[in-house]
Amino acid sequence: MAKGASLSGFPEWLPQERVVEQKIIDTLRQVFELHGFLGIETRAIEQGSSLLKKGETSKEIYLLSRLQEVGHESDTPIENRLGLHFDLTVPLSRYVVENSGSLVFPFKRWQIQKVWRGERPQEGRFREFVQADIDVVGNGELAEHYEVELPLVMVEALERLGEYGLPKATVHVNNRKLSEGFYRAVGLTDVEGVLREVDKLDKIGADEVATLLKSECGANEEQAAACLDLAQITTSDAHELDVAFAQLCEKYGVDRSGEAYELAQQGLDTLSHIVADAASIRPGAVVADLKIARGLDYYTGSVYETFLDGAPQLGSICSGGRYDNLASQGKKKYPGVGLSIGLSRLLSYLLHTVGAQASRQSPAAVMVAVWDEGSRDASNAVAQALRARGINTDVSPNSAKIGKQIKYASKLGIPYVWFPPTVDEGTDSEQSSHQVKNIVTGEQVEADSMSWIPDTVYAQQTIIEVHAE
């Protein structure tokens, strides 16, 4: 991270780090477009009423005021003030409703943008970061197959980041209907409450959660045990999943003719479908994990969290789910399903833990030397000839001694230095032809700016792993 970063929580990257971020963004965009997602951006600013409506982070928003309004901010109710968006899902819902007449449904979109969270500075968390989202939003209805397909698109995208050193990612899936149906079937009514406590399993352990289920959610001993048993189920085999759930229902005497069981069964069907499909297309990439709860209250079906092999401390790097009630216009609903990659956190991990970095700082493959300022035009002409053929080319900032010019190229990681013919004929250092030197290998050859091309390995900036922990 840029060393002088003067505001904690607002990461800035050095140029060679930004290359890695840019490559990640380019790669994600490429995968999303391979799958036919349309790219959009939404404005960074939403009305307070939108920001406060939904989502667990609604309390961590930045509100705006014009400089002229300072001292009078409170004259305007928060609902009418402007604020920075804290995710890309709430803005998408608004965008879809506002533009429903102009969009083709189901609307598949990708979106990579910064978001902001008004966290307390001392928390040490990012207050500005980039998210990379895909969602499909239907008009009135949304086919279930998208709940199967979207996590697989993300798995494919994350797999592609493997070339920059990202470990294998596994999507953990649960289903809200399954959880809610089961909780109700064993006689619990405070579904939100139970989800909230179960969500703490990894942090505080099963005993503590059982205690909280009893004290906060009105569960008896057996009901608490049932919730914890459900949360234990995790498998990437659809048949195993069905069997495990059936055994659980048997154990706790669930009434299989009730509405609650029917709801659970709907959720189970979707979940089985996801696991089965994933197993055939990308074995091991998706696992049913019935403890996944997700805090956000707008999810109504599948919920997803994604973990990297060997990086549990990082938490979920790609989360989401199905939301049927986030966007509506009169009676019409726009159900959606989507996942969001926390790109800045992922980048930070790649840079600082994996040791990914740019093969060079400059995009230029070659720098043209300048013999003296009077011949800068000649050097610029060589550069333009190379650029016209698509070769990224810099020109020496000065006409210092050649050693110094080479050092400048070297500091930027530019692999080639181009020498036009020398200005002073007849001197010891006379050079009558164009020459290009690979300053990594030391090889120097005659070259023509109309035909020379850099060796493939030196042509482009790439990402390399410098160390691995």
Added chain:
Amino acid sequence: MAKGASLSGFPEWLPQERVVEQKIIDTLRQVFELHGFLGIETRAIEQGSSLLKKGETSKEIYLLSRLQEVGHESDTPIENRLGLHFDLTVPLSRYVVENSGSLVFPFKRWQIQKVWRGERPQEGRFREFVQADIDVVGNGELAEHYEVELPLVMVEALERLGEYGLPKATVHVNNRKLSEGFYRAVGLTDVEGVLREVDKLDKIGADEVATLLKSECGANEEQAAACLDLAQITTSDAHELDVAFAQLCEKYGVDRSGEAYELAQQGLDTLSHIVADAASIRPGAVVADLKIARGLDYYTGSVYETFLDGAPQLGSICSGGRYDNLASQGKKKYPGVGLSIGLSRLLSYLLHTVGAQASRQSPAAVMVAVWDEGSRDASNAVAQALRARGINTDVSPNSAKIGKQIKYASKLGIPYVWFPPTVDEGTDSEQSSHQVKNIVTGEQVEADSMSWIPDTVYAQQTIIEVHAE
């Protein structure tokens, strides 16, 4: 623009419009990297003290407050509050100072990001928009040749946007030293004041400016005439420029041995150099225009504004200049020169006046049809085979009648529909092979997902001009 856009000044684009914006961004980035500029992003948020320090727009900023601070915003002095950046130059200066130990100087960077201006809503101007900047910043000193080269990089970039219908751009250049030296040489001392009034020439005309120079800047009749005469000089010929300026000095009896004249001469030399170089490389692209004043008080040398042929109402679409005193650390200065494209305004012009639009809404070149939901996996497999070969591929959202599926592809502008073999053998509509149909031309052929490629003209999203005013 997205029709429902509910907040004036915060533009949002429909997917097919966003394609044009994305292509512009991709093109600019490509040109900037061809010239060896390094890409960076800075955080969107700056401290109040940075935002208030410099720049004419310092009064049009958005300050932030956390939701929890509402009602107590004024407890914090504005200098210590956070605000959204209003340009990319002030953040660059801070970034350079903070990271000076990690950067290679001269530091050439490109940056394309959103900026915000806290304008009054009723002004109808963009309050959120994208800027595309290039700058070179030196450590202690900065060679003058960058003042010549940077506008030419922007001309090249804008020329490349000609393929999307952008008219020819011309950079108008002046030099602060030239103006200041001349004003002082004719006995005027309120240089900032004179620049401010001359800047109004296009709006209020020469007579009004003369009146203001006299009433506001202490000019007499002859001094006012001298300022207006200077502002009249415009030429793309370096020799003509020198001659015109010499005649003006003669006319107003300028003392050629004085310091003021020397300063003017320095500015003139740089300006002549720019015009001469530009004339040899890109004839007609750059013109010396001595009425260009630029409001921002941080410019100290060359100043640039750029206009499009036939679009004077648009004003300058790419502006900038040299600034020697914006960034400093102790005694060390970081002089810079740069230009900034107002990308959102340019995009709006391309979309709404030129009529540029995406050849199709979806990035997908082909959509695979689905005979029934039971065979969706087979359709997905075809899609994955095509994607593995880099062909952007969508799959039908449903298994409705083929006519409806084709209509979905057609609405998204997807040119090809792929038909896997039919499920029901022996029926009238049996089809035993894979086939692909170009729904634009109606041509349908047998195809193999391992080898088929779309015709070049249909392979990629491109930008087309639909109408011209």
